[in-house]
Amino acid sequence: MSRSMLRGLFTLLHICTVKDQHGEVLQFVQTFSDISAIRKAERQLLHLAYHDPLTGLGNRYLLDQNLESELARALSHKRIVAIMFIDLDGFKAINDSLGHHIGDRVIQEAAGRIVRQIRRHDEAVRLGGDEFVVMIPDVLSSGEGLLVANKILRSISAPMQIDEQKLVIGASIGVAFFPQDGQTLSDLLSAADSAMYEAKRQGKGRVCAYSSDLVENVRTRLNLEQGMHGALQRNEFVQPVIDLYESRLMGFEALIRWNHPEFGLLFPDKFISIAEDTGLIESIGSWVLDQAAAQIKKWAQPGRDDLFMAVNVSARQFRGNYFLNELKTVIQRHNILPEQIEITESMLQDFHSIRKMVLGMRELGVSVAIEDFGNGYSSLALLKYLPVSRIKIDRSFVISLPGTARDVGLFSAIMQMANSLELNVTAEGVETFDQSQILRTMGYPAVQGYFWGRPKAAEDYDEAWIKNSSVSGYFLAENK
Structure with a gap:
C-alpha cells in the first residue's frame, strides 16, 4: 500500500491477549479495520447538519455557531459586524406558476449571486424558503455594510436565465449592526428582520437599515394582524x-373602518395592505359586498330604487377568478343590483385582464367606476377603450380649489374629457361650500365629502332620513 493511500486511510485498531490455562499471556492479536467509509459518512452527516442541501450554504445552526463566536471576537476587538436579512420579492409567484423545480433553480441562482458579492470570510446562510442571512464581520462603518447590501440587491435583481425562462426577481434587505442594534444573536436577527419588513412596506426592492422606531412599527403590525380576524x-x-x-x-x-381596542378608529390605509398580505382581504371584501347589497336593498324599499351603493374592491379581490360569480350570487341573494362597483385605478396597469372583468360586470348590469382618478396610473388613452361608466376625481385635486386659474382650468378639462367619453364624474373630498359652488359651475354632477356628509354607521341613516334627503334642495337647506 502506498504512502499516499495511507494518508487518507482511517483505521480502527483492536488488540487482545491470548492466555494459557494458568493465565499467562502467550501472545497478542492485533486487528486493523478500515473505517474510511464510516468517517466519510460522519463528515457528510456533519455537513448536512450545518448546511442547506439545495444551495450548499450554511443553515441556521451554522449561523448560530459562527455568529456567536464572531460577536465575541468583535466585542473584544471593538469591531462592527453587519447582519443582513434577505427576502426574495416575487419568488412565490414563480414557484407557484412555473413549478418547484424552477423555484429551486431560482433559489440556487440567488444563493450564488449573494456569495459572489461577499468576501471569503463572510458568511451567507439560507434560513429556509426564500430567506437568507449574510454576516459581514469587520466592517469599518454602517455605510460600508449598506454598500455591500446594495451590491447584493443589484446582483439578485438582474435578469436570470433558467432553462428557457428569462426571470426577474427582487429582494428586500434589512440590515442591523453589532453592537449598536443588538448585543445578542437573537436581538440582531430580530432587528435585521424588522428592517427587512420595513423595506417591504416601503415598496420592496430596497435596502433598509434598522432603527429603534421599526420595533414599534413591527409590533403594531403584528398586533393588527392578530386582531384582524373577524374584527x-x-x-x-x-x-x-x-x-x-x-x-x-x-x-x-x-366604507370600512376598524374600531381597534388599542389604537382607536383606524382608516383603510392602516390595515388593508396587511389584510392583502395575510390573505384576509378576500373574506373582508366579500363581507363588505354582501352587507352593502343588503343595506341598499333595505333603503330602496321606501321607493328610492334609484339609490346606488358604491363598493370598493381591492386589486387582489378584483383579479380573482371567482369575483364575477360572487357578484352574481350577491345580486341574486338580495334581489338588488348594486348600481356601482368601484375599482382602484391601479387596475389599469393590466389592461387586457381588467377589460375582460369590466365587460363581465357590465353584462351583469353593474356599472364600474375608477376611484382616485388622476393620482397614479390613470391613462386617458385607456379610458377610451375600457368600458367604465364613472370616474371619481381624487381628493388631492379637489382640495386645491378654489385655487388658481390653472387649477380651475384642469377641472374644466377633466369635465370636458368625461363628457366626450360619456363618463359620469364624481368629485371626492369636497369640504367647503366654495368648492361645491365651483364644481357645480363647471358642470360636475356628483360630489361627496365632509361638507355633504361624513362617513357614519349604516344604521345611523334611517328610512325617514333617506326619504327627506331624496327631496330636491334638501342638502342645500341643511348646509346653509
Missing part, C-alpha cells in the same frame, strides 16, 4: 353621494 366585520360605514345640481341624495359609498 372588521362589525365596522361598516357609509358616506352619502350627492346630486350637486338638485342638492339631493344619489347613493352611498360603502
Whole structure:
C-alpha cells in the first residue's frame, strides 16, 4: 500500500491477549479495520447538519455557531459586524406558476449571486424558503455594510436565465449592526428582520437599515394582524353621494373602518395592505359586498330604487377568478343590483385582464367606476377603450380649489374629457361650500365629502332620513 493511500486511510485498531490455562499471556492479536467509509459518512452527516442541501450554504445552526463566536471576537476587538436579512420579492409567484423545480433553480441562482458579492470570510446562510442571512464581520462603518447590501440587491435583481425562462426577481434587505442594534444573536436577527419588513412596506426592492422606531412599527403590525380576524366585520360605514345640481341624495359609498381596542378608529390605509398580505382581504371584501347589497336593498324599499351603493374592491379581490360569480350570487341573494362597483385605478396597469372583468360586470348590469382618478396610473388613452361608466376625481385635486386659474382650468378639462367619453364624474373630498359652488359651475354632477356628509354607521341613516334627503334642495337647506 502506498504512502499516499495511507494518508487518507482511517483505521480502527483492536488488540487482545491470548492466555494459557494458568493465565499467562502467550501472545497478542492485533486487528486493523478500515473505517474510511464510516468517517466519510460522519463528515457528510456533519455537513448536512450545518448546511442547506439545495444551495450548499450554511443553515441556521451554522449561523448560530459562527455568529456567536464572531460577536465575541468583535466585542473584544471593538469591531462592527453587519447582519443582513434577505427576502426574495416575487419568488412565490414563480414557484407557484412555473413549478418547484424552477423555484429551486431560482433559489440556487440567488444563493450564488449573494456569495459572489461577499468576501471569503463572510458568511451567507439560507434560513429556509426564500430567506437568507449574510454576516459581514469587520466592517469599518454602517455605510460600508449598506454598500455591500446594495451590491447584493443589484446582483439578485438582474435578469436570470433558467432553462428557457428569462426571470426577474427582487429582494428586500434589512440590515442591523453589532453592537449598536443588538448585543445578542437573537436581538440582531430580530432587528435585521424588522428592517427587512420595513423595506417591504416601503415598496420592496430596497435596502433598509434598522432603527429603534421599526420595533414599534413591527409590533403594531403584528398586533393588527392578530386582531384582524373577524374584527372588521362589525365596522361598516357609509358616506352619502350627492346630486350637486338638485342638492339631493344619489347613493352611498360603502366604507370600512376598524374600531381597534388599542389604537382607536383606524382608516383603510392602516390595515388593508396587511389584510392583502395575510390573505384576509378576500373574506373582508366579500363581507363588505354582501352587507352593502343588503343595506341598499333595505333603503330602496321606501321607493328610492334609484339609490346606488358604491363598493370598493381591492386589486387582489378584483383579479380573482371567482369575483364575477360572487357578484352574481350577491345580486341574486338580495334581489338588488348594486348600481356601482368601484375599482382602484391601479387596475389599469393590466389592461387586457381588467377589460375582460369590466365587460363581465357590465353584462351583469353593474356599472364600474375608477376611484382616485388622476393620482397614479390613470391613462386617458385607456379610458377610451375600457368600458367604465364613472370616474371619481381624487381628493388631492379637489382640495386645491378654489385655487388658481390653472387649477380651475384642469377641472374644466377633466369635465370636458368625461363628457366626450360619456363618463359620469364624481368629485371626492369636497369640504367647503366654495368648492361645491365651483364644481357645480363647471358642470360636475356628483360630489361627496365632509361638507355633504361624513362617513357614519349604516344604521345611523334611517328610512325617514333617506326619504327627506331624496327631496330636491334638501342638502342645500341643511348646509346653509
